[in-house]
Amino acid sequence: MSTVVAQSLHVFGLQSHVANNIFFFDEQIIIFPSGNHCVKYNMDQKWQKFIPGSDKSQGMLALSISPNRRYLAISETVQEKPVITIYELSSIPCRKRKILSNFDFPVQRFTSMAFSPDSKYLLTQTSPPESNLVYWLWEKQKVMAIIRTDSQNNTVYQVSFSPQDNTQVCVTGNGIFKLLRFAEGTLKQTNFQRGEPQNYLSHTWVSEDKIVVGTDTGRLFLFESGDQRWETSIMVKEPTSDLKNLEVIQESESLIEFPTISSPLPSYEQIMTASSHSQLTMPQVFAIAAYSKGFACSAGPGRVLLFERTEEKDFYHESREIRIPVDPQSNDPSQSDKQDILCMCFSPSEETLIASTSKNQLYSITMSLTEISKGEPAHFEYLMYPLHSASITGLSTCIRKPLIATCSLDRSIRIWNYESNTLELYKEYQEEAYTISLHPSGHFIVAGFADKLRLMNLLIDDIRSFKEYSVRGCRECAFSNGGHLFAAVNGNVIQIFTTTSLENISNLKGHTGKIHSIVWNVDDSKLISCGTDGAVYEWNLSTGKRETECVLKSCSYNCVSISPDSKIIFAVGSDQTLKEIADSSVLREMSAFDVVYTAIVISHSGRMMFVGTSVGTIRAMKYPLSLQKEFNEYQAHAGPVTKILLTFDDQFLLTAAKDGCLFTWKVFDKDGRGIKREREVGFAEEVLVTKTDMEEKAQVMLELKTRVEELKMENEYQLRLKDMNYSEKIKELTDKFIQEMESLKTKNQVLKTEKEKQDIFHHERIDDLLDKQSRELQDLEYCNNQKLLLEYEKYQELQLKSQRMQEEYEKQLRDNDETKSQALEELTEFYEAKLQEKTTLLEEAQEDVRQQLREFEETKKQIEEDEDREIQDIKTKYEKKLRDEKESNLRLKGETGIMRKKFSSLQKEIEERANDIEILKGEQVKLQGVIKSLEKDILGLKREIQERDETIQDKEKRIYDLKKKNQELEKFKFVLDYKIKELKKQIEPRENEIKVMKEQIQEMEAELERFHKQNTQLELNITELWQKLRATDQEMRREKQKERDLEALVKRFKTDLHNCVAYIQEPRQLKEKVRGLFEKYVQRADMLEIAEMNTDLQQEYARQREHLERNLATLKKKVVKDSELHRTDYVRIMQVPARSPSAPSEPEPSQMREPV
Secondary structure, eight states, X not given: OOOOEEEEEEEEOOOTTSBTXXXXXXXXXXXXXXXXXXXXXXXXXXXXEEEEOOTXXXXXEEEEEOTTSOEEEEEEXXXXXXXXXXXXXTSSSOEEEEEEOOOSSOOSOEEEEEEOTTSSEEEEEEOTTTOEEEEEEGGGTEEEEEEEOOSSOOOEEEEEEOSSOTTEEEEEEBTEEEEEEEETTEEEEOOOOOSSOOBEEEEEESSSSEEEEEETTSEEEEEETTEEEEEEEEEEEOOOSSSOOEEEEEEOOOSXXXXXXXXXXXXXXXXXXXXXXXXXXXXXOOOEEEETTEEEEEOSTTEEEEEEEOTTSSOEEEEEEEEOOXXXXXXXXXXXXXXXXXXXEEOTXXXXXXXXXXXXXXXXXXXXXXXXXXXXXXXXXXXXXXXXXXXXXXXXXXXXXXXXXXEETTSEEEEEETTTTEEEEEEEOSSOEEEEEEOTTSSEEEXXXXXOEEEEEEBSSOEEEEEEEOOTTOOOEEEOTTSSEEEEEETXXXXXXXXXXXXXEEEEEOOSSOEXXXXXXXXXXXXXXXXXXXXXXXXXXXXXXXXXXXXXXXXXXXXXXXXXXXXXXXXXXTTSEEEEEETTEEEEEEEOSSSOEEEEEEOTTSSEEEEEETTSEEEEEESSOOSSSOOEEEEOOSXXXXXXXXXXXXXXXXXXXXXXXXXXXXXXXXXXXXXXXXXXSOOOOOOBOOHHHHHHHHHHXXXXXXXXXXXXXXXXXXXHHHHHHHHHHHHHHHHHHHHHHHHHHHHHXXXXXXXXXXXXXXXXXXXXXXXXXXXXXXXXXXXXXXXHHHHHHHHHHHHHHHHHHHHHHHHHHXXXXXXXXXXXXXXXXXXXXXXXXXXXXXXXXXXXXXXXXXXXXXXXXXXXXXXXXXXHHHHHHHHHHHHHHHHHHHHHHHHHHHHHHHHHHHHHHHHHHHHHHHHHHHHHHHHHHHHHHHHHHHHHHHHHHHHHHHHHHHHHHHHHHHHHHHHHHHHHHHHHHHHHHHHHHXXXXXXXXXXXXXXXXXXXXXXXXXXXXXXXXXXXXHHHHHHHHHHHHHHHHHHHHHHHHHHHHHHHHHHXXXXXXXXXXXXXXXXXXXXXXXXXXXXXXXXXXXXXXXXXXXXXXXXXXXXXXXXXXXXXXXXXXXXXHHHHHHHHHHHHHHHGGGSTTSOOHHHHHTTO
């Protein structure tokens, strides 16, 4: 086996598509899926431990943790088959407890899972079209029950157990809300869906029989034992201001009695119709999590609402709102918080709430902070750091700093620190980033975007571009090992730039397909490239030409690497092999064993090699390579590995993939020793800061210093003033307190005398009360004794009754026994007679007789058992009656004591009621005064009504006058209409003149059209001439191509001749070689023809060129003449309408104005 070992250290990423993707293991440790692992992350100490997925896994689909936090269930797809693996979390490292892989029912994949409250059973839901709900006794791998949850191929989103009952199960999905109970080996539905089916996205149990369910239209329902008890709708207004824009509208559609609501709330239909006016949108409730006070639910993009239980218990009201904060580093900060919250979880102590989003981010909030923020919404914080939300396309590291640079299709660039496992910098852009390279110093990066190639500085708190190149869609770029050059792919060309002058110094052309990978050799003298055209080229940068080439068109290469001694090139591609290439030929091919290698890297020491595969695994190999299957394979990613790198000291392996996760691995040899390269200098701590930033900060510091000094002076002055004020106040207070103490002493003496008087009075009063109480007690005892005697008499009567009833039932029993014995005797005689008859008739009838005897015995037994059971029931019935009578006797004794207490409380209540009557009398007097004042107001209002009637009459008179005026104006209108008609008659001759002018204009337009036709004819002539020119150009190119071919022939001849010179000392071989050359290159007739053709062609080319030049000159002259003629005609045409207004037939302007 391979002696190279890689151990996963840290991962930067989350798989948010996994169902139930985050939960607490304990108060500090959370578990979430990343790549093809489940990660245990300690939030305080920041360490990670890994639970790897199954071998050959195609990704995780769902997770579930048991309520006792001992077991973790993972649903995966392994080689197109569903598998459920249950891990024991208590063991270190976590070990596999059970694997469920052989199923007796059809299944494609398991989409949701849940453990029972006692962790013994597991509930799993399969995907459509089967949609089976399976109830497992997982320890024995036994299916207890199975039921189809849906027959219409609707999606089921969540399944769960009741928190206290193993047999109670809930299932929600698109149009599905089912409560099921496990009994007698089957799952039976216990609820009936009423109303229209909703798309139920999530649910949670808030108690043993109560469930809160959320829909895709922002509605929340509370169901108790399958019946709807409460409903609310969450409405989110589009943000128009900074005010709170989340409104929760409750609809009291309860099926049990609730307090009446004074103002009726709008119905769901009314809200939807009003949505067009208020621009309301329905939030989708993707996640709900219960806690002791109520529950939390997602309420649209970037929002969580906390609902708390009201005093009515069955009602919930919105208590607080939590939002995802706006990210200032985003390319569109206003949209950065618009992330759907897919999963939420409370810590065991309910101190922390964590949430995962659709953009693969993890957020947390301390619940105590939500209580501090009164009125305003609280905000989440990143649990760790912002993570990539799409495929990582670029990965790079440097020498002088422990930094990793990544870029992704989420349009972001991130700089990570692999020593501290933190995010140093990140920034989002408008365009997608395809590739990135980090300068060896760690101060610069070059990144290829969809629109441009950018060279950027890594500042202390920003990534700032300082040079842009118009290279669109650059998919690969790389700094040289020395950092003085960088290469970037532009289409099929590799462009080399210098980092000093930032100029393009060389272009390497040769690839015919997309270039997938470029790599520099150790001394930066060569560059190796590979692509989809099946070519691996080694370029010499001093000449800009290919040194070696290896082309295999059947293979599309994914990645290339070079050995530290620059002699061997390693390439991986689509043909499932790893190739060793040297001197333009493939030395060896190693099989990838049914996977495609997507990335490769060799260590700087040359002893280790790592490859990434299309299934997301990492393979560690020792170099030189073996043809056998000698490598260590590690589960890493849930998608194809896109990039793989080793740090400069060969200590850490870095891998990135299409799943958006970045892994760091520690590299060891077989004995567990780290493979170290000696570092002469430690990591650099310098950072880049711009001069303007430094000046601004210096200015701010100076301002703050001056402000601090001013505040010091102010504080000192204020302190002096306060000291003086306080000293004066202390003097005043001491004088005041001395006076008060003297007055208090005198008061104290007066109070002592009063107290003595009061004590005497109270003693007398207490004696009276004690006498009174003793009398009352005697009376009550007498009454109660009489009651007890009555009850005792009743008890004796009941005892006599029970004795009589017992005697009656015993008689009945005896009678039953006698009748039973008589019946038995009669039956035996009857059957014996029958038996004698049957034996004489047929021997076969004996079997029937035996059968009847057996039946008779069974009936006899049943009769006996029934009678015994009846006797027992009667006994228990009367024993219960006796017990009830004894209990009622005891209860009456207790009631006597309660009556005493009630008597004293009623006396107090009488006194309170008397006080209330006095208060109500006072209120009655006040109300009578209010009534008088209201009567006065009524009289005033009546007067006002009379005044308004008078004003209405005045207005009506005015309206009559206005109508009269209107009639007069109509008469004026008639007169004016007549005048307008006369004026129109005067305008008619003018219109005739205008018609004549229009005809003249039409003639001119016809002339213009003729000229346009002439122009088009000329343009056609020009195009013909251009075509002729292009034809001659093509002929020239063909001739040049022939010339190049001849040059190539001459070069080949020269090389062959050079090879012949090596045999100059051996005449025979020299003669053979020369003869071979002659046969290869010289055919006399052809040579003569070629020479003649060359001279003829040159002459013909010169003659045609002269002819075309003459034609071009004449055509130019002709075009100039035509353009002059055209210009003169155009001037003439333009002058004709200019002259026309001055014609004698036109009227004067003053005459034109008169009719108007």
